[in-house]
Amino acid sequence: MARDRPSPIVDEVLACRHDWVDALKSVWQAAQADRTAFPMLKARIEDDFDPGNGTHDTTVEANLSSHVLRLQPPDRRDEFDLYTIELLSDIWQSAYQSPTVLDELLSGEFDHEDLSQVHRRLAWSMWKLQTNGLFRARSRDNSPVRQLPVELLRVIFEELRAAHPRYPLLKGQDVWDRSSHLYARQICTQWRTIIDQTPSLWSPIVVDYNPYIARLALNLSKPEALDIITPRRPPRPRRLGPSNEKLIAYLLPQQLFRIRTLDIATRSWDETERVLDLLTASSAPCLESFRLSPGVHNVRNDYPAVTITPSIFSSDPPPSLRAVTVADLTIPLPSPLVQPTLVRLDLTRCRIWSSLDAMVDTLASLQALEEFCWRMSRGGLEDVGIEIMWPFESFMESSRNPVELRALHKLTLECPIQCTTAIFSHIVMPRTCRVAVLDDYMLTGEIEVERLETLVLGLRGTVGNHLLGAHVAEPCGTCPHVSLSQHPLAFSSSRNCLRIEGFQHDNSDDPDTAVFSISVFVNDRDATREEMQALSVLVREVLGWAGVKTATRLYADDPVVARFELWPAVLRSLPSLRCIDLGRSTRTKYASANVASLTQALALEDPLAPLLSRIVLRDLNLPLLLQKRLAFVIRSRFPLGCSMVALRIVNCDVDIDRLMDILRWDGAGMIYYEDDYSYQAMHPSPARVAHIGH
Known part of the structure; x- marks a missing residue:
């Protein structure tokens, strides 16, 4: 200061x-x-x-x-x-x-x-x-920025606007980033004039708690196509203010003819009905993306009660509509929202098809579809207030012939495994298509052997066979990186959901790039021995598939990895494993339990993962006794033909100097501290490991 x-x-x-x-x-x-x-x-x-x-x-x-x-x-x-x-x-x-x-x-x-x-x-x-x-x-006047031509400045400002096209929440704040060009507008009068005279910069309009910006953008964006977005503010969203409701009431009927993107999150059923009424005022010839989500947490008994009638957009299908995302609504067919031009169709708990026959008939008309998401979980990861019961029996068989979707590159299904099996058998997709499956079957309570076998056989016949075909046909079918993590939506739920993912590259932080994803509801630290055995059967099945069992890196942060019973199944299924990246889940009560369970599994007489050469610990507690135990276990594995191990510590409460002394004396050089961590360090050469080890 x-x-x-x-x-x-x-x-x-x-x-x-x-x-x-x-x-x-x-x-x-x-x-x-x-x-x-x-x-x-x-x-x-x-x-x-x-x-x-x-x-x-x-x-x-x-x-x-x-x-x-x-x-x-x-x-x-x-x-x-x-x-x-x-x-x-x-x-x-x-x-x-x-x-x-x-x-x-x-x-x-x-x-x-x-x-x-x-x-x-x-x-x-x-x-x-x-x-x-x-x-x-x-x-x-000597400033090189001020001497830039107006045309070049406009291009720069347009790039700034494109940096945040979807207006994400700022990290750690409940504030929406409208667009970077708004900040550049405050620099000087010249920049403000250029930005105000460039309509393409103002086409995204965020309807939030400052309607002045939205109204300004509406006036300065003419005649550009509009992107109308209402913010989502978890975990306790508030209703839009009266001024913003008036703005929506003006935008939809008056400007619908030039709206390109419509992303609306309402906060009540009444708001949803009013929005749908406004959307019937005129057609939407420029509409390319449509998203409507009530976001209601207290579901009524007649849920879902609000219907998107065929009169939406004056019953005139938008000719350029490419993406539709709808949640918790009823969509009777035919509908202007379901058109052959669709590239992405994302439906969450929507009543749209009465049977698998109707679904197959609709998919047969969507030959341009690249991404299809159908989330109809019986209880759902999100707490919606009641258990949603759907007639899934009508989705377990179909008399239709399989439909080929050549452009499909991502398929997401959240439904019982029997429905997933039936849908897989009626969709012919490319081998490169990424698949994500969530089953409502919960591995808690009394374990039923028949249901467990149905789950395992269903996953093998759907995702397993798809990966097998991809592994045989193309190299991209392999998954050298495997992740055992917690489903992100499970953080707001009272249940834990284990997610098993496979990645072709080292990008486990981005689930959209996963080659496959399987999620099941499980119990965590309170699970019984029978429940952990059932979970071990499931994990052993998935990790033993072609293209997965050759994985060399494992990332784990789910609460279930704090239990020892799961680790032998994991390590036996991945004989080529070279790196274990162990993190801490927010549901884990004791941050050192994950390391203790892994150490116990590595200490078995029949050494598991003999090629293991690197352990990465993130956000964990590592007590002194556990440090000594880990070093001793790695030391005792080396005479049995196992590799030396590099230990990397990231954001852990550890005295590094004391840790290095423990590794040196208790580990006898068979485990060493690594302070140079990068992506290349995840794949070290054996010569470098041997050199540092000595």
Whole structure:
């Protein structure tokens, strides 16, 4: 902070600058005459940056304006400099709060050590004002940015807008990032003019709690196509304010003809019904993406009660509609939302088909479909208030012939495994298609052998056979990276959901790139031995598939990995495993339990994962006894033909120096600390490992 720095030597700073000192004294005296003069002058300057704008009101302001210009650098005295104005704001405040400070400071009667905090702050502001302009360009016209052509600046601003096309939540904040061009608009008048005269920058309109920006964008975006977005603010979303509801009521019927993207999250059934009524006002010839989600947590007994009638868009199907995402609504067919032009169809708990025959008939007409998501879980990861019961029996068999979807590259199904099996048997998809499956069968309570066998056989006949075909046909079918993690939606649910994923590349943080994904409801630390055995059967089945059993890296952070019973099944299924990346789940009560269970599995007489050469620990506690135990286990494995192990610590509560001593003495060099971690370090050469180990 500037106030914490020592005071500069004022008499040296002000040497031979009597005119500058006189101007500063004049400003100081003006504060005694009228303390509101400078704030009023500053307000006028910020409005239009005109030096003559502050000289017509009072004599005090007229004189003050001339004194302020004299305090600026010589090359900046033709117009007000905003940096100088900010420096004078602090000096002006000191002037009417402590009128004698300036004279005391200029008199030189005080020693450096005797200066008060008020003296030091004023001296520091004076020094910055005196050196103003020394480290900046002498003229604003010399700035290379200001000399850029208008056409080039517009391209730059458009790139800034495209940096946040979906308006994500800022990390760790409940604030929506509207677009970067709004920040650039505040830099200077020239940039503001260019941005305001570029309609393409204003086409995304976010309807949030500041309707001024939305209305401004609506006026400045003409005649561009519009992207209308309402924000989602978890975990306790609030309703849109009255002004925003009025804005929606105006946008939809009046501007529907030029809306390109419509993304609306309502907060009640009444709002949903009003929005759907507004969407029947006219057609939407420019609409490309449609998303409507009520986001209602307390579901009524007649759920889902709201229907998207065929009269939406005046019963005129949008000719360019490519993406549809709908949740918790009823969609009777035929519908303007389901058209052959669709590339993405995402339905969550929507009543749209009465049987598998109807689904197959619809999919047969969607030959351009690239992504199909059908989430109809019986209980659901999201707490919707009641258990949703659907007639799944009608989705377990079909008399239709299989439909070929050549463009499909991602299939997501959340339904009982019997429905998944039937759907897989009636869809012919490319071998490169990524698949994600969630089953409502919960591995808790009393274990039924028949249901477990049905689950295992169903997964083998669907995802397993798909991976087998991909593995045989193309190299992309292999998954060298496997992840055992917690489903992200399970964090807001009262249940845990284990997700097994396979990746072709080291990008386990991005689930959209997973080659396959299987999720099941499980119990975690309170699971019985029978439940863990059932889960081991499932994990052993999935990890033993072609293209998966050759995985070399395992990432695990689910609570179930804190139980020892699961680790032998995992390690036996992955004989080529070379790296284990172990993290901590928020549901794990004891952060060291994951490491303890892994250490116990590695200590078995029949050594598992003999090629293991790296262990990465993230956000875990590593007590001293556990450090010694891990080092001893790795040391005892080496004579049995196992590799030396590199240990990487990331954000763990560990004394590194003591850890290195333990690894050196208890591990006898068979396990060593690695402080150089990168993507290349995940695949170390054997020569480098041997060199560091010795």
